[in-house]
Amino acid sequence: MLQRRIDDHAPPTREAMREAQDIFFNHLKRVGLKHTDQRDTILRTFLETRDHLSTDELFRLVRQKDPKIGFTTIYRTLKLLAECGLASEVAFHDGVARYEHQFNRRSHHHMVCTDCGVSVEFFSPEVGKLEEEIGRKYHFDATRHTFQIYGICEDCRKNGRRATSH
Amino acid sequence: MLQRRIDDHAPPTREAMREAQDIFFNHLKRVGLKHTDQRDTILRTFLETRDHLSTDELFRLVRQKDPKIGFTTIYRTLKLLAECGLASEVAFHDGVARYEHQFNRRSHHHMVCTDCGVSVEFFSPEVGKLEEEIGRKYHFDATRHTFQIYGICEDCRKNGRRATSH
């Protein structure tokens, strides 16, 4: 699926990559798990993208680097990356779970076109403030939130036609 | 699943029920579908609750009124109710789709406890304004949004124990 960004983020530098690897492998050590080549390949592949990847999409990318890595390992590694904060799940309600990386990433949210499925990031600090305020008001220990806007993107509105992707 | 409300909404009056039935059956007529006893029973059962019901939960409630109504009919009727605006899907990201009724309902959002699964409604007009503003800014024809806050509810924080329901 096509993904557009309103964002100036560059691919990770060598140092950023190293830092993320440190975070990951410290996490593994902390919970008594092992450092493997597969996990490293998966982490690097994941960080090199800016997309909201489903497990299957990441699997296809990783397979280009190492065709012997299985789907299950991708699946489990994504859970590990989410555990240590390097990835987070985004739900666009199209039936598949997607992950995006969170390393050195500005807080952002998504608008999703219900016609062609394109997702566009936007930034709105107010949303984070709302989470905090409302948590306080209702005595919830708020840890995270989801905020997505659905609608029709400019292209689809102009074209007036439906895309194939949903 | 337990559901709590911060809301003063009463069960539907006879007139409100009638009005919702009108909306539903006008919608059916408009799209060339038929009025059936099953659909009426399902609509009434749905409106009588204040919960965020999964298809299966609604199925269990409907079965108490008419054990001959099948799961598939509930499933399809919920889609129809969503089509005409009487129901809307809420995703709490626990793997099942839930619906809540939208008839005579204030705009609201949900906080979900990630420990026991309880969901609490809250009201925040700012969120709707954000949808509008951001849609305009990025040239999206925004039609709806989702906003949920996840965290630990007061009870779970006090009890310090995990509940069974997720």
Add this chain to the structure above:
DNA sequence: TTGAAAATGAAATTCAATTTCATTTATCGA
């Protein structure tokens, strides 16, 4: 009243998510 179109519901299917399990690999202490 009647026939065409739609509805029903049980069963089957789909498909992403998750688990199982036999085999392989990483790590650690001697």
Add this chain to the structure above:
DNA sequence: TCGATAAATGAAATTGAATTTCATTTTCAA
């Protein structure tokens, strides 16, 4: 370096909610 052992891997199986199929029943307009 050499096992021992605990974890990792990945192919295959399983799960479970969502959705579709299809034979039968029901609705409703003429």
